[in-house]
Amino acid sequence: MTDKNPKPPDSPDNEFTNQWPMDLSEYLKFDDDQWPEDDIETLVSGHVPNQDNQANEVGDFGGSGSGSHLEGSSSSRDVNSEREKKEARDRVAFKTKTEVEILDDGFKWRKYGKKMVKNSPNPRNYYRCSVEGCPVKKRVERDRDDPRYVITTYEGNHTHPVLARTQN
DNA sequence: CGTATTTGACCCGCGC
DNA sequence: GCGCGGGTCAAATACG
Numbered sequence: 001m002t003d004k005n006p007k008p009p010d011s012p013d014n015e016f017t018n019q020w021p022m023d024l025s026e027y028l029k030f031d032d033d034q035w036p037e038d039d040i041e042t043l044v045s046g047h048v049p050n051q052d053n054q055a056n057e058v059g060d061f062g063g064s065g066s067g068s069h070l071e072g073s074s075s076s077r078d079v080n081s082e083r084e085k086k087e088a089r090d091r092v093a094f095k096t097k098t099e100v101e102i103l104d105d106g107f108k109w110r111k112y113g114k115k116m117v118k119n120s121p122n123p124r125n126y127y128r129c130s131v132e133g134c135p136v137k138k139r140v141e142r143d144r145d146d147p148r149y150v151i152t153t154y155e156g157n158h159t160h161p162v163l164a165r166t167q168n
Numbered sequence: 169c170g171t172a173t174t175t176g177a178c179c180c181g182c183g184c
Numbered sequence: 185g186c187g188c189g190g191g192t193c194a195a196a197t198a199c200g
Contacts, residue, residue, distance in 0.1 A: 111173060113192060126191075130172085
């Protein structure tokens with residue numbers, strides 16, 4: 001935590017719309033179905049998905065459940081049976097081209113573990129949302145073939161406003 | 169002082 | 185039944 005990343009100062013619009021401190025070249029999104037690794041490389045290697053709007057990509061991430069938008073009314077929260085069961089499965093993998101693994105996506109993450117994978121000389125970092133009640137977990141691992149690439153896997157959806165970091 | 173971060177150990181599941 | 189892998193938690197430490 002010395003250099004971190006050139007993340008913007010304190011912008012009131014601390015959203016993904018800002019701009020990731022990386023060269024986000026390709027992003028991958030998968031469900032909990034499976035991981036077409038081979039396809040991934042083929043896709044990112046032989047196909048450049050232009051740099052659309054990162055916000056769009058990530059926007060979908062929040063749109064999947066309830067990332068940035070907060071329920072204005074607290075009286076309509078009696079439903080949580082099938083919803084929880086259904087949204088309890090949100091695995092999104094992002095392959096990003098960056099040199100820093102501490103990508104700030106607008107949320108505060110607290111590293112809760114580091115493990116070394118046998119198939120890679122690179123360690124695997126486990127992050128979790130600092131906000132209690134957030135079942136969101138992030139797994140960051142460096143690519144074994146391209147150390148300049150990092151595989152960020154998000155699990156779950158944020159259940160809190162957005163971020164209480166650069167806020168007031 | 170508080171929070172975030174770090175490393176190690178422990179636990180669980182699955183495979184053989 | 186035991187071993188291995190992976191994942192998670194906990195305590196300690198460092199830094200802001």
